[in-house]
Amino acid sequence: MNCNTHGEETSYRIRPVINDTFSKYDENLHNISNLIHQYREIAFEEHKSSKLLTDFLVQEGFIVEYGIANLSTAFVATYSNSNNSQSGRTVSFNSEFDALPEIGHACGHNLIAIAGIGAALAVKQYLQEQQTNGTVKLFGTPAEENGGGKLHLVNAGYYKDVDMNIMAHPSQNSGAFVPYRAIAKLEVEYFGKLAHAAIAPWHGKNALDALVLAYTSLSALRQQLHPLYRLHGIIVNGGRSANVIPDYSKGIFMIRTPTVNDLLNEFKPRVIQCFLAAANATGCEVKITEKGINKDVKINSILAHRYESYFSGIMNTKLLPKYEQERMSSGSTDQGHVSYAVPAIHAEFAIPTENQQGPHTKEFERATTTDEAFQQTIKASKTLASVAIDFLEDDLFAKSVVDEFKLSSTSDTTTTQS
Incomplete structure (x- = not known):
């Protein structure tokens, strides 16, 4: 890996431990995605999806806290490795799993679910193999579409114990600077x-x-x-x-x-x-x-540049420049609340669809079960894991991320509710 705080114009290679982890869990992740897609559970009713995810995480050695923030389908799964009195930094990911009424997983939350799980598994494996001090958390965040599940978790203080939070969303485009309003x-x-x-x-x-x-x-x-x-x-x-x-x-x-x-x-x-x-x-x-x-997503540019460096490397292609991404039309997400609490990004990765249709369409819903979409999700998940591991092991990179967050933080203390 080349050392560049911003990651611009630098090629980053995926660590062998990450590739090995995804090879091991490829079938599991595929099955989980397909089952969540079949369940089609809407906001706050994702009981089967939540159980599917938590059962798997417990099986893989995570400690799971259920029903957090008084939401029956929300959870946080934690794996921590500490060799001495120093616990190290804490990285985190999100898994969404709610569907839309009538058109099911037309926003690809079945893919977001496995992107988060895959990244968490890879970081866990890295911590075990390297005997590195650190903690990885995976938040199960229900009701992104209609209820703002992440806001409940933020207000309940669940993101206070993490140093960063990153996630990736399927879309028509790829990049980490697409604005969310x-x-x-x-x-x-x-x-x-x-x-x-x-x-x-x-x-x-x-x-x-x-x-x-x-x-x-x-x-x-x-x-x-x-x-x-x-x-x-x-x-x-x-x-x-x-x-x-x-x-x-x-x-x-x-x-x-x-x-x-x-x-x-x-x-x-x-x-x-x-x-x-x-x-x-x-x-x-x-x-x-x-x-x-x-709230809008306050993009941490240090995390975003590092994400794009890995993702463009694994895709063997250049992404659109930051200024072009910032001009794109976009939606909104409850990840915005998280981005005001801790350094965060909400990256996008493109999946192929019929007639180039985007999220919240029947074409996109069908696309989220294709092998092509699964492979794109795995690449995004590997990228998330790579950025998180950099944050755990690279003091300069981690400090730059935190410093930018502190600088960009405002005095806005407006209380919002979903």
């Missing part, structure tokens, strides 16, 4: 007054009009939005009969910005004003409920 989910309800739409409409207060007016106002707001801001929503209740002035309407909206500060201090207040103005214009009452916030 902060997001808020807002539920808006309007309460009006029923009336017969033909006989006496003047007696009514139209809750649907209020919601439509709010929707139209938000559409107009888009003209003045920063290009990296996103706003989308749906009407889920607009009345039941065309000849009745509806007294109730409901919409769900999501707003996204590059950082959580942009979200809370600039964008969200403007959206709220649109909701309030629509209520005033129609004489309706309005109730706005925040259904959850995910």
Whole structure:
């Protein structure tokens, strides 16, 4: 391995212990991925998937704590090696395993699950063979899609005992600098007054009009939005009969910005004003409920560069430069909360799909069970393990990671809930 703190323009080779570990567990990882894909368990209901993972981890010598942060399907698996009074550093990974309603594992969480497990197994094997002081933890994080499982773990203090946390997600692209935005989910309800739409409409207060007016106002707001801001929503209740002035309407909206500060201090207040103005214009009452916030992923560039150096080496190809990745459209993830607690990355690795379709499509769901997707996942998992081992054994690299995190940390102490 060449020593370069940032990893730029440097080729890194995968350690033999990592390759040997993945050769040993290839069939196990394949089976686990396929079973989780078959289970299709949605947020907070991933009981079979969680048991599958924890049973395997216990079998392989990890100590597992179940039901952490009061989430029945969450867990943390730990392996520690200490030869003396010094315990060494602690590295960690995440395994996600929840599916989407109706379309199953169209976000590839079955692959994320084995990427985390594979990396943890490889680091465990390294610690055993090298008799190195250190600890590896694997967090089982449920409900990424609809519930922000990682936020519960962060708030319960489970990431306080780790020095870094890294994970990888299947996608259309490969890289460690793809941005993940902060997001808020807002539920808006309007309460009006029923009336017969033909006989006496003047007696009514139209809750649907209020919601439509709010929707139209938000559409107009888009003209003045920063290009990296996103706003989308749906009407889920607009009345039941065309000849009745509806007294109730409901919409769900999501707003996204590059950082959580942009979200809370600039964008969200403007959206709220649109909701309030629509209520005033129609004489309706309005109730706005925040259904959850995910922070943006604060990418640790030292970890990201090192990840890309290994991944480009194992793929024998160059990745898109950082500035091009930063211009990509992207979603949001509860890994953002983790990245504000400890040095972290949320890397992407490309898997082949029909018609180049991305996550949350039927094509992507089918792609997550292919041999090609499995092999790409293994490469990403080997990369995660390599970065973690570097962090355990390279004092300068570890210090650079931590120093950047401290420098980038802000005084933002906003409490968010999912």
